[in-house]
Every structure is written in C-alpha cells, then in structure tokens.
Amino acid sequence: MNAAASKPQVLSVQDLVYAYRTADGEIEAISDLSFAVHEGEFVSIVGPSGSGKTTLMKIVAGLLQATKGSVRILGKPLTGRVPDGVALVFQDYSRSLFPWMTVQRNVEFPLSHRRASRADVAQRSRESLSAVGLVDFATRYPWELSGGMQQRVAIARALAFRPRLLLMDEPFASVDAQTRADLEDLVADVHQQFGTTILFVTHDIDESVYLSDRVLVLSAHPARLLLDREVPLSRPRDQVATRELHDFVRLRAEIAGLILRPGTEKTASSPQDTSPGGR
Amino acid sequence: MAQVRTPRRTTAKEFGQGIARWVLESVALIVVLVALWQVLTSVFHPLYFPTPVAIWGQIARAWFTPLGFTADILPSFERVTLGWLLAAVIGVPLGVAVGRSRSFAEYVTPLVHYARAVPPPVILPIFMIFFGVGNAMKVVFIAVGVLWPILLNVIKGVESVETVQLDTATVYGIGGSRRLLHVVLPAAMPDILAGLRISLALAFVLMVISEMIAASGGIGYQILQSQAQFDILNMWAGIVVLAVGGVVFNAVLTTIEGRVLRWHRGQRREAL
Numbered sequence: 001m002n003a004a005a006s007k008p009q010v011l012s013v014q015d016l017v018y019a020y021r022t023a024d025g026e027i028e029a030i031s032d033l034s035f036a037v038h039e040g041e042f043v044s045i046v047g048p049s050g051s052g053k054t055t056l057m058k059i060v061a062g063l064l065q066a067t068k069g070s071v072r073i074l075g076k077p078l079t080g081r082v083p084d085g086v087a088l089v090f091q092d093y094s095r096s097l098f099p100w101m102t103v104q105r106n107v108e109f110p111l112s113h114r115r116a117s118r119a120d121v122a123q124r125s126r127e128s129l130s131a132v133g134l135v136d137f138a139t140r141y142p143w144e145l146s147g148g149m150q151q152r153v154a155i156a157r158a159l160a161f162r163p164r165l166l167l168m169d170e171p172f173a174s175v176d177a178q179t180r181a182d183l184e185d186l187v188a189d190v191h192q193q194f195g196t197t198i199l200f201v202t203h204d205i206d207e208s209v210y211l212s213d214r215v216l217v218l219s220a221h222p223a224r225l226l227l228d229r230e231v232p233l234s235r236p237r238d239q240v241a242t243r244e245l246h247d248f249v250r251l252r253a254e255i256a257g258l259i260l261r262p263g264t265e266k267t268a269s270s271p272q273d274t275s276p277g278g279r
Numbered sequence: 280m281a282q283v284r285t286p287r288r289t290t291a292k293e294f295g296q297g298i299a300r301w302v303l304e305s306v307a308l309i310v311v312l313v314a315l316w317q318v319l320t321s322v323f324h325p326l327y328f329p330t331p332v333a334i335w336g337q338i339a340r341a342w343f344t345p346l347g348f349t350a351d352i353l354p355s356f357e358r359v360t361l362g363w364l365l366a367a368v369i370g371v372p373l374g375v376a377v378g379r380s381r382s383f384a385e386y387v388t389p390l391v392h393y394a395r396a397v398p399p400p401v402i403l404p405i406f407m408i409f410f411g412v413g414n415a416m417k418v419v420f421i422a423v424g425v426l427w428p429i430l431l432n433v434i435k436g437v438e439s440v441e442t443v444q445l446d447t448a449t450v451y452g453i454g455g456s457r458r459l460l461h462v463v464l465p466a467a468m469p470d471i472l473a474g475l476r477i478s479l480a481l482a483f484v485l486m487v488i489s490e491m492i493a494a495s496g497g498i499g500y501q502i503l504q505s506q507a508q509f510d511i512l513n514m515w516a517g518i519v520v521l522a523v524g525g526v527v528f529n530a531v532l533t534t535i536e537g538r539v540l541r542w543h544r545g546q547r548r549e550a551l
Contacts, residue, residue, distance in 0.1 A: 061450050088450045095443040100465045100542040109461070110451035143546040161451060 044208035047218030148179035362421025374433025399424030432474025436467030
C-alpha cells in the first residue's frame with residue numbers, strides 16, 4: 001500500500017505529550033501523539049490554527065522539550081540537544097534570514113561551520129540556489145528581494161544543508177496566492193529531485209493534499225491525531241488538473257469535515273496505525 | 280519568476296549628487312552664518328564677540344603651534360579617546376553578557392538606569408580623592424561617565440535579537456560562541472553603535488568638565504583660564520577648536536557606522 005512504509009523511519013514520534021503551565025494550571029497542547037515519517041516521504045500535518053503544529057515542529061527540531069513521550073530521529077532519541085541533519089524552514093522568512101549577509105552567505109552560513117571544504121561549500125550553495133532559481137541573486141541582500149524570493153533563499157539554505165529531514169512550518173502562509181502556487185511546485189520538484197524527506201505543516205487543506213504522499217490531520221486543544229491517510233495521487237502533480245481529480249476532491253472533503261466539524265471524527269475515520277509493519 | 284522587481288541600488292551618479300547636496304546643505308548654512316557673524320562683529324565691535332577672522336588668527340597663532348598641540352589639543356583628545364575606548368572595551372562585552380540572560384538583565388537594567396541618572400560631574404570630587412587630579416583620573420572619570428549609555432544600548436540590542444534568528448542558528452547547529460559572534464553581535468550592532476555614538480558626545484562634555492575643574496592643560500582648562508584672564512579672543516578660539524574636534528570625531532565614527540551598517544540602512548529603506 002505504502003511504498004515508503006517499507007523504508008527506514010527518519011522520524012518516529014511516540015506518545016508525545018506537551019504541556020505548559022499557566023496561571024490556571026497545566027494546559028496540554030499536544031496529547032498522546034504518535035506517527036512516523038519514512039525516508040523520502042512527503043508528509044503534511046494539517047490542523048486548525050492553535051492546534052500545536054508549530055509546537056510539534058519545535059520539539060522535533062530540538063528547540064522545545066517534550067513533556068512526555070519519545071521523539072526519535074534516524075533511530076536516535078532526542079536528548080535535549082538539536083538533532084543532527086534536521087533543517088527547519090520558518091514561516092517568518094524575513095526574520096529567519098540574516099539581513100547582514102548576502103543571499104549566498106546566508107545559504108553558506110550553516111555549512112561554513114561544518115567540516116566542509118571551501119570548494120564543496122561553494123558548489124553546494126550554487127547547486128541549491130539554482131534549484132530555487134536564484135543563482136543570479138547570490139550577491140544581493142535578502143531585503144532587496146520580494147517575500148517569495150526570500151522564502152526561496154530560506155529553502156535553498158535548507159537544501160544546501162542536505163538535511164535527512166526537512167521541516168517546513170507554514171512556509172507559504174505569508175506570501176500571495178500566485179507566489180504560493182509557484183513555491184508549492186518548487187518544493188514538490190525539490191522533493192522529487194533531491195529525494196528529501198519532508199514534514200510540512202500547514203493550515204491549508206488543499207495545500208496539504210496537493211503536496212504530500214501522506215496527510216496527518218490534527219485536532220485543536222489539545223492536538224490529537226484524527227487521521228493518517230495516504231494521498232492517492234500520482235506525481236508530478238498539476239496546480240489545475242490535480243485539484244480537479246475525484247481523489248483530490250474527496251480527500252479534501254474528508255479532511256475539511258474533520259477540521260471544520262470537530263466531534264464527528266469518530267464516525268469519519270479512526271487514527272490508523274503508523275508503525276511500518278502495521279499497514 | 281513573477282515577483283522579480285528591480286532592487287534599488289544607488290548609482291555612482293546618484294551617490295555624487297547626494298554628496299554634493301549634503302555639502303551644499305550643511306556647509307552653505309555654516310558659511311552664511313559665519314559671514315553674517317563677520318559682518319555684524321566688524322560693524323558693531325562688541326566687547327565679548329570677536330570677529331571670526333580674528334578667532335582664526337588666534338587659533339593659528341596660539342593653538343596650532345607645537346606647544347599648543349602638545350600642551351592642550353592632544354591631551355584633551357587623548358583623554359576623550361582613551362576614556363571612551365575604555366568604556367567601550369568594558370561596556371560592550373558586559374552589555375552582551377547581561378543582555379544574553381533575560382533574568383540577569385532584569386536585575387541589572389534598573390541598576391544601570393539609576394547609575395545613569397547620577398549626573399557624572401557630581402562624582403568628580405570622589406574621583407579626585409581616589410585618583411588625584413592627573414590624567415588617569417580624567418580618563419577613568421570619562422570612562423565611568425560614558426559607560427552607562429553604552430551598557431544600556433548594548434543590553435537593549437542583544438535582548439531584542441529576533442528569536443527566529445537565534446532559533447535558525449540553533450537548528451543549523453550553530454550555538455555558543457559562534458552564534459554570539461555571527462548572529463547576536465551583528466544583529467545588535469545598530470544599537471551597539473548608537474550607544475557608542477551617544478557616549479562619544481558625552482565623553483567630550485565630561486572631558487571639558489574634568490579639565491575645567493582639575494587640570495593644568497587641555498582645551499577646557501585653556502577656555503576657563505582665558506575667561507578668567509579676560510582673554511576673550513583666546514576663549515573663543517578654544518571653543519572653536521573644541522567644536523571642530525567634536526565634529527571630526529563624530530564624522531569618523533559616523534563613517535565607520537555607515538560602512539558596518541550598510542545592510543541596516545538598506546533594510547530600513549526597503550521597509551518604508
């Protein structure tokens with residue numbers, strides 16, 4: 001059923017709980033969440049705003065510590081440190097890029113602190129800048145570029161890092177619709193071209209179905225897994241044709257039902273087993 | 280790529296025009312005012328206001344001489360430079376250390392505000408008790424006086440570094456001293472340099488005060504001496520030398536700032 005499921009797990013989340021303290025006591029933002037992402041897979045997490053999606057990303061990236069449960073990356077448990085080989089593309093591209101560095105310096109910055117030769121670093125940055133179509137803008141500064149181009153720089157920086165797992169936290173939430181479509185196709189291309197494993201967070205149901213191999217639907221307050229579903233659409237996908245397909249429309253409707261009419265999830269679907277042998 | 284737009288870059292011609300306009304705007308007004316002063320003073324001969332020509336003659340005669348340089352001009356500017364540098368060398372690292380820790384900053388910042396609220400001249404007598412009236416006292420006095428604006432600005436700059444920028448560095452495995460050097464410091468640089476510029480102006484004020492109260496040489500000392508001896512012309516000459524020195528120091532710092540913060544100005548221009 002799922003070709004990716006037979007591949008090794010890049011990310012495995014088991015019984016994850018995240019709670020934070022407020023004046024009114026402890027609030028659970030994430031409740032007993034379990035899922036896995038396999039090598040080469042493109043997995044989207046979709047859920048209403050405030051469903052702890054960003055919190056989940058920060059935990060996986062090692063920026064926040066889980067209250068309970070385990071997160072394993074390439075089999076290694078997170079131990080309060082930033083995991084190796086994970087890159088994160090933030091929604092807020094303008095703050096995530098360093099304005100005192102040129103586009104090229106921004107892309108090379110994470111590499112220059114690893115044991116990589118000068119030539120290798122230059123080659124990697126050229127390769128990833130050309131993948132996002134920004135080779136001609138290497139000597140510009142981020143603030144000289146439009147929002148969409150800035151997010152491309154952030155994507156190029158993540159690609160040059162050659163992550164085993166690429167996390168994208170609502171990366172296209174702050175760009176206009178046309179740019180968004182362009183960037184979606186760019187990320188889909190990059191996923192195909194580099195075989196990057198991607199975990200993509202969005203609140204846009206269409207986007208999650210259009211981009212991914214598998215969609216995870218989360219509930220809000222606290223975040224629970226409502227649905228874990230393969231996307232039965234072939235690649236490459238097309239912004240117009242794919243969105244007209246029966247499978248696309250049906251899956252979108254199913255997810256919309258879960259998110260927009262909470263409480264009906266039990267009849268709609270039950271969370272599926274995510275372990276590799278389970279399906 | 281639908282969203283390509285032409286980024287605004289200053290051409291050489293625009294740059295030249297900008298300089299020409301700046302010279303015209305800033306220098307033209309000064310020339311007009313000095314000329315007006317010359318005309319008024321040479322017509323009315325007021326007792327306490329010599330003509331600019333006479334002041335220039337006095338500067339050339341009494342100040343721009345080997346003795347004038349070594350006895351008054353150099354010591355004054357040396358005190359300013361050393362005191363300011365001492366404050367910068369202490370204030371910037373200390374401010375970074377305080378600003379990096381939120382809880383530490385919460386304790387220290389009110390303290391710094393109190394310290395800054397004390398007018399530096401009132402601590403001068405204390406300094407004279409401990410350090411005498413020599414050069415070292417003046418340098419330390421200037422350093423202590425200008426430390427607070429540096430500290431406050433550095434703390435503010437380091438505290439307000441974007442969390443997303445810090446998180447980005449962390450995710451890419453850049454932590455500790457490398458993150459401090461390559462992310463925190465550049466991000467805080469606009470505030471750090473603002474603090475250094477404010478404190479440079481204050482350093483000049485404190486230099487003059489320390490020289491007027493306790494010195495046997497320096498521009499401030501000469502100005503006060505000339506006034507006491509009714510040498511009005513020399514008093515004015517000292518004031519002009521001091522003012523020109525202040526302008527030159529500030530110009531040097533502004534030039535450095537412009538180079539270091541080219542990205543910051545560009546970013547703000549684009550944000551408008």
